[in-house]
Amino acid sequence: MTRIAVGERRALLVRAALRVIAETGVSGASTRAIVAEAGMSLASFHYAFRSHDEMMRELVAHVVEAESRVAFAALRPGDDIRAMLREALHAFLGYVVADPEHERVMQELVQYCLRTPGMQSLAREQYDSYYRAVSELLVEGATAAGISWTVPLADLARLVVTTTDGVTLAYLVDRDAAAATRVLDRAADNLAALAVPLAAVLAPARSVAALAVPSTGSVRS
């Protein structure tokens, strides 16, 4: 029909592919299904992309980029670190509940990358970007609430991502938002327990006990 620039066509195809994946899974995202969804012809697909594989790579890259930009953006700073964590995690859950299919697609794409030769690095990048985003969030939250973390930031970020991943998976299975909320609240409590007021750090003589790290395991990465 109308002429479309290659770049835009690639973007359109990627978006169409994401829609198809949401409906029928990665295995259902054939070139024909994608071009049908996008309202194009097969030739247009192979004009825009060298191969189906190349398209999937671009799709994953696009998704990672978009995800790490939006995922944990809803942070409202405050002086109560527990309330802040709670709110952030609730925001995340709200995101999942609002569009569960999207989250299912994300998880399926991770699996896809893990099992596709030459794509494992993409999965790792995806998680690295998650860890980075959460780390930033935790630092911002800490300064806003005037606290300091008693655990290495990397471990903390991993703990958060682990929790959100697990909660997401469980929600996708039984769609029990109430139970998911309860788990997240518990997680927020546990995370908040790993924070210590900055005052205690500046004047350690006042409350040494508060700095006693509850863990007995290894702490450094």
Place this chain on the structure above:
Amino acid sequence: MTRIAVGERRALLVRAALRVIAETGVSGASTRAIVAEAGMSLASFHYAFRSHDEMMRELVAHVVEAESRVAFAALRPGDDIRAMLREALHAFLGYVVADPEHERVMQELVQYCLRTPGMQSLAREQYDSYYRAVSELLVEGATAAGISWTVPLADLARLVVTTTDGVTLAYLVDRDAAAATRVLDRAADNLAALAVPLAAVLAPARSVAALAVPSTGSVRS
């Protein structure tokens, strides 16, 4: 070649299918790939199973049954609840590290059930059996350690499964066993903090503070 009873043939095919899935993913588990792995002919497949779909259902059912039987069996009772949780979670991680592909297959099968019409219930059953197994474990551990949980058992079980799921996923992505161990240790600490000595329950006057539930959210399911 030799004659095999239908029942056994079904089991052989399911095992072969699991091997194929471990290598090439669910999408690669075609009837031909499966019978090739099992060393049979196509006709044998459709003699044992009405369809590929029926075989997948039996595979998932088999896997759920086997998983819930083995998964959390390595519990060594003791009087220190935290050490016990730690040991159990480490045992789980050891299981994952020893055979990551198996765990990857499990997660992929969950995704497969979630996206396949008429199979969502299987995913739910899978998780129900997990929750049941973990609940039993938590009860046994509590009696062995002489403690009581300050949180509904169902929430606790969900929290544990959420954690193990998340840790597994993260491990599958970056294969960082040390980081996974640290997260699990942290989780064990957090779980142990939700326990209270039975003595305190029997004689509440002695330490009322210990019973003060740290959560402020909803508690009942």
Place this chain on the structure above:
DNA sequence: AAGTAAGTGGGACAACTGTCCCAGACGATC
């Protein structure tokens, strides 16, 4: 020993997959 049911092998089917090619139509440049 004959008959019957259970199990086996190979070939065929239609539908689908990713990829490619070629005849054409469009837009801008000379």
Place this chain on the structure above:
DNA sequence: GATCGTCTGGGACAGTTGTCCCACTTACTT
């Protein structure tokens, strides 16, 4: 207005998929 590179549509390809069918062999029953 002719020309050239950019883009489009339809058709074709070889390969794979799930399923089915029919001739065949084996084991057990009577």
